[in-house]
Amino acid sequence: MKHLKSFESYSDEMKDWQERYDQVTMDMEEEAQPEGGEVSNEYGQMLQDLEDEKDQIMNKYKKPPRREMTYADAMAIKNKKR
Secondary structure (H helix, E strand, O other): OHHHHHHHHHHHHHHHHHHHHHHHHHHHHHHOOOOOOHHHHHHHHHHHHHHHHHHHHHHHOOOOOOOOOOHHHHHHHHHHHO
C-alpha cells in the first residue's frame, strides 16, 4: 500500500505542476512580445522555476539505485536473519 500512496502523491503533484505550467504558458502566449523584452524574460524565469520544481518532484520520488551485491554479501545477510 505504501508504494501505491507514493504513486498517488507523485501523480497529484505532477498534475498540479502541469496545470501551473500550462497556465503560465497560456499567459505567456497572450502577454509576451515575440521579439523578447522584460515580459518575455519574466515568463522565461517562471518557466525555468517550474522546470526546477519538476526536477525536485521527480527526485523526491526517485528510488535509490540498487547496490551491487556479491554472493558473500548475500550469504552474510542470510546468516544474520537466522
